[in-house]
Amino acid sequence: xxxxxxxxxxxxxxxxxxxxxxxxxxxxxxxxxxxxxxxxxxxxxxxxxxxxxxxxxxxxxxxxxxxxxxxxxxxxxxxxxxxxxxxxxxxxxxxxxxxxxxxxxxxxxxxxxxxxxxxxxxxxxxxxxxxxxxxxxxxxxxxxxxxxxxxxxxxxxxxxxxxxxxxxxxxxxxxxxxxxxxxxxxxxxxxxxxxxxxxxxxxxxxxxxxxxxxxxxxxxxxxxxxxxxxxxxxxxxxxxxxxxxxxxxxxxxxxxxxxxxxxxxxxxxxxxxxxxxxxxxxxxxxxxxxxxxxxxxxxxxxxxxxxxxxxxxxxxxxxxxxxxxxxxxxxxxxxxxxxxxxxxxxxxxxxxxxxxxxxxxxxxxxxxxxxxxxxxxxxxxxxxxxxxxxxxxxxxxxxxxxxxxxxxxxxxxxxxxxxxx
Numbered sequence: 001x002x003x004x005x006x007x008x009x010x011x012x013x014x015x016x017x018x019x020x021x022x023x024x025x026x027x028x029x030x031x032x033x034x035x036x037x038x039x040x041x042x043x044x045x046x047x048x049x050x051x052x053x054x055x056x057x058x059x060x061x062x063x064x065x066x067x068x069x070x071x072x073x074x075x076x077x078x079x080x081x082x083x084x085x086x087x088x089x090x091x092x093x094x095x096x097x098x099x100x101x102x103x104x105x106x107x108x109x110x111x112x113x114x115x116x117x118x119x120x121x122x123x124x125x126x127x128x129x130x131x132x133x134x135x136x137x138x139x140x141x142x143x144x145x146x147x148x149x150x151x152x153x154x155x156x157x158x159x160x161x162x163x164x165x166x167x168x169x170x171x172x173x174x175x176x177x178x179x180x181x182x183x184x185x186x187x188x189x190x191x192x193x194x195x196x197x198x199x200x201x202x203x204x205x206x207x208x209x210x211x212x213x214x215x216x217x218x219x220x221x222x223x224x225x226x227x228x229x230x231x232x233x234x235x236x237x238x239x240x241x242x243x244x245x246x247x248x249x250x251x252x253x254x255x256x257x258x259x260x261x262x263x264x265x266x267x268x269x270x271x272x273x274x275x276x277x278x279x280x281x282x283x284x285x286x287x288x289x290x291x292x293x294x295x296x297x298x299x300x301x302x303x304x305x306x307x308x309x310x311x312x313x314x315x316x317x318x319x320x321x322x323x324x325x326x327x328x329x330x331x332x333x334x335x336x337x338x339x340x341x342x343x344x345x346x347x348x349x350x351x352x353x354x355x356x357x358x359x360x361x362x363x364x365x366x367x368x369x370x371x372x373x374x375x376x377x378x379x380x381x382x383x384x385x386x387x388x389x390x391x392x393x394x395x396x397x398x399x400x401x402x403x404x405x406x407x408x409x410x411x412x413x414x415x416x417x418x419x420x421x
Contacts, residue, residue, distance in 0.1 A: 061074055072099075079093075080111060095112050113149065126146060166179070174203040174207045177199045194214060218305060258274050286355045290357070320353050321350070372415075
């Protein structure tokens with residue numbers, strides 16, 4: 001049931017302009033009069049998606065489907081909601097329903113292609129993008145998906161040709177510039193990537209993909225971050241099993257190699273160096289993101305690429321590392337005094353606290369964010385208790401310090417095996 005209501009038209013226009021809250025006000029007023037208007041509900045769902053409230057968006061579009069179960073576009077929107085929640089199986093199922101109802105809409109194939117890219121099934125992603133382009137050779141969504149899939153499949157020449165075609169069709173398309181930027185970034189060309197991300201933001205200053213891409217491109221000026229980003233691209237393109245078990249395999253290989261070298265006095269030092277380099281790599285992966293974000297705070301347009309949460313995360317992480325180093329230094333300076341134990345324990349606790357601080361969402365909230373944020377809050381709390389009790393009596397800091405260490409290790413391995421990428 002589609003309405004020609006002026007309010008719906010106004011709400012659609014406001015949504016397209018990025019004025020989501022104003023669009024919601026118009027829709028609320030309209031739905032009070034016509035609560036069973038499925039078209040208004042579908043726009044309302046898009047508003048929720050724009051605000052990243054995907055649960056509410058899915059709930060709303062399901063209401064529209066209940067009213068009109070024959071509308072393919074509603075199943076497409078439902079699939080999009082599940083895709084953004086990383087529920088790829090549900091996304092594929094619902095977008096396929098949309099395709100079965102209306103097999104002549106290229107956007108559906110483009111969305112399917114993006115879901116399969118997220119699933120790292122790049123061959124199927126390429127197939128779906130090509131199916132959409134067979135219906136409309138100029139469809140930007142399908143061209144972008146095809147470009148990404150080809151890039152992931154290392155078909156570089158074809159990927160570049162597809163990118164050039166997409167830009168030729170619509171040089172003012174923010175999504176295309178963002179896609180080109182990510183493709184360049186994956187190839188290690190962070191300067192070229194930054195150019196296209198800036199262009200995406202020029203076209204649409206609210207482009208999330210453009211902002212995220214520009215942030216990564218600018219941080220790639222820092223060599224350690226650039227190397228780890230390339231490692232991340234590489235391992236994430238290998239599929240879910242490799243993504244989850246490759247870190248474990250590296251750990252096992254390092255342990256075996258170090259143990260073998262340690263058994264011989266002449267190679268013992270080499271074994272220690274290997275263990276040290278491994279832990280340096282691991283620790284760097286834990287804290288490099290907030291450290292790189294801190295660097296962006298002093299870059300001319302880097303600070304605009306960060307949101308408030310990322311800024312505070314960077315500041316608190318660097319502050320925690322700074323306090324840790326300072327307290328450890330004082331601990332060694334005053335090693336002849338009784339307070340040195342408190343200083344050393346507090347310094348170590350501050351350094352350990354830097355890791356969960358780098359993963360926290362700001363402003364701090366127990367309810368607003370997911371389980372990872374709750375665990376980070378608990379870890380930070382345990383670290384602060386350890387610091388406080390260390391200055392009362394070092395023996396009191398043993399319990400919170402031990403709990404911090406156990407939860408930290410368990411959370412680290414849980415994240416390895418529970419990665420969605």
